[in-house]
Amino acid sequence: MEKRPVDEERKAGEEIGKLKQEVSNLREELRALSEENELLRERSEDIFLLGVISEKVVTAETPQTVISTALENVCILKELGYGALIRPEGERVRVVTDYCEELECSFSDQEFPIEGALERVFSGKHEGFFSYKDGERIPAFIPRRLGGHLVSSSLFLPLSQGGETGFLVFANYRYAPDYLRGLVPLLN
Known part of the structure; x- marks a missing residue:
């Protein structure tokens, strides 16, 4: 009978370990997505800037x-x-x-x-x-x-x-x- 609580504790420990790893993986994925989002934001600003300049350059004499x-x-x-x-x-x-x-x-x-x-x-x-x-x-x-x-x-x-x-x-x-x-x- 003593094996059951030990087995349950071991299984619970394994589950906690898996959940911790999953949380760690999700954090890493969120960090990567945040970095990608920042790069995309910067690129969109650059494209906007080039568009603004292009519009004004066309009329420059x-x-x-x-x-x-x-x-x-x-x-x-x-x-x-x-x-x-x-x-x-x-x-x-x-x-x-x-x-x-x-x-x-x-x-x-x-x-x-x-x-x-x-x-x-x-x-x-x-x-x-x-x-x-x-x-x-x-x-x-x-x-x-x-x-x-x-x-x-x-x-x-x-x-x-x-x-x-x-x-x-x-x-x-x-x-x-x-x-x-x-x-x-x-x-x-």
Whole structure:
């Protein structure tokens, strides 16, 4: 008679073990589905952004208007405080056009010295991503602070337009420095 309670306890223990494993499997499946859902959400935002830009680009009359429109929309929809098209001109860099969420910080048509990070980007010796938490010197045309936030990172993407070379520049103020790295596939 003593075997019955022992057998029942063993069976109950096995059932509890199976249930724990099933709960663990369900948690893992839920985590994977949550990650997939986040990726799909990000992709749908990117597709929406490209659609918005496409609509506005169709009506643009000049290449500079196309770039200005794209900069503004990327900055607004991806919550980046600053975006610019820059071109090297001798020992200086000229901001061809820019977008800033705070209108008083525009540097369009202004020139700045090529130094620090810009030297490495223009020489091709750097990938173009800079984290300012690492003590990197912020280029003079990138606003240091917007909306109460310090710039945390910037991304320089090469651009060739009508035989002229330049860089699209985006600056991140709200998110961790690596946020911009995640935008590279969309921005390229």
